[in-house]
Amino acid sequence: MVLATDLDGTFLGGPREDRARLYDWLRARADEVALFFVTGRDPGAITEICADGFVPAPCHVIGDVGTTIARFDGRAVRPIPELEAEIAETWGDRAGALRAAVARIPSLREQDTPFRYRLSYHYDAGFHPDQVAHLSELGVDVLISHGRFLDILPRGVSKGPSLLRLLDHLGVKADRVLVAGDTLNDLSMFQTGLHGAVVGGAETELLEAVSPLPRAHVCQGIGAAGIIEAIHAHALHPEPPEILP
Numbered sequence: 001m002v003l004a005t006d007l008d009g010t011f012l013g014g015p016r017e018d019r020a021r022l023y024d025w026l027r028a029r030a031d032e033v034a035l036f037f038v039t040g041r042d043p044g045a046i047t048e049i050c051a052d053g054f055v056p057a058p059c060h061v062i063g064d065v066g067t068t069i070a071r072f073d074g075r076a077v078r079p080i081p082e083l084e085a086e087i088a089e090t091w092g093d094r095a096g097a098l099r100a101a102v103a104r105i106p107s108l109r110e111q112d113t114p115f116r117y118r119l120s121y122h123y124d125a126g127f128h129p130d131q132v133a134h135l136s137e138l139g140v141d142v143l144i145s146h147g148r149f150l151d152i153l154p155r156g157v158s159k160g161p162s163l164l165r166l167l168d169h170l171g172v173k174a175d176r177v178l179v180a181g182d183t184l185n186d187l188s189m190f191q192t193g194l195h196g197a198v199v200g201g202a203e204t205e206l207l208e209a210v211s212p213l214p215r216a217h218v219c220q221g222i223g224a225a226g227i228i229e230a231i232h233a234h235a236l237h238p239e240p241p242e243i244l245p
Helices: 007-011 016-028 043-050 081-091 095-102 129-138 159-170 184-190 204-210 224-233
Strands: 002-005 034-038 060-063 068-072 077-079 108-110 119-123 140-145 149-154 177-181 195-200 216-222
Touching (some): 002 007, 007 224, 034 159, 060 159, 095 119, 129 140, 159 177, 177 184, 177 224, 184 195, 184 204, 195 224, 204 216
Parallel strands (some): 002 034, 002 177, 034 060, 177 195
Antiparallel strands (some): 060 068, 108 119, 119 149, 140 149
16 A cells, blocks of 8 residues: 655644554554655655654655655655656746746745745735736646645646656556645645545635545545545555544
8 A cells, every 4th residue: 555645734734643643553564555745845844854753754755746756765855867857857947937927926925945846935815816827828837725825837747647657657556545635736636536535624625626536535534534534435454543533
């Protein structure tokens, strides 16, 4: 089995006791359940999250909203060049022109994080999606999520397509994979047709978007508890973590 999970609000979400129950189960079955992080976080942030030992380390990472595809060796995220080559080529040298185009929009503030093949912004109450409609002319996709984030990505690149690329590279069978998330930047994972866990507390826009997707299980449990619930619902492991009343 593979658990391919978003971090904030999902794998890192919910009460500590629920997270500990899932994390301990993953550690005890590390030889039979592979953990992938599929996140908007950058490589440095992922390393910090795993540093204190409470959060189990993944074996692979889809980071930067799908623009990083990497292994994790326990100390650092190691990008896989052959899987990122098309992403890098699609992104090209657009960053300068994109920054210039966005600079004219006062409701956007660039995030303080290293970027590889993307740009990401916070937006305020004065923002409207029409303000960035012109960016499509520069060969990129714009992804808005969580009521405050805007990501500019290479066209056709996001969490779902990058995860499929990694699974194909590793020879993983699709019917043994569970994807988990809670915001619109996770939608492309559910659109892959893989087993899904839309964890409790997910944003309304995501719930509406996944409603026609039969494998996207909408969970009652928040964060880690929702992931546990979905492992049971999809019957993905013969000894799943315990669901507490």
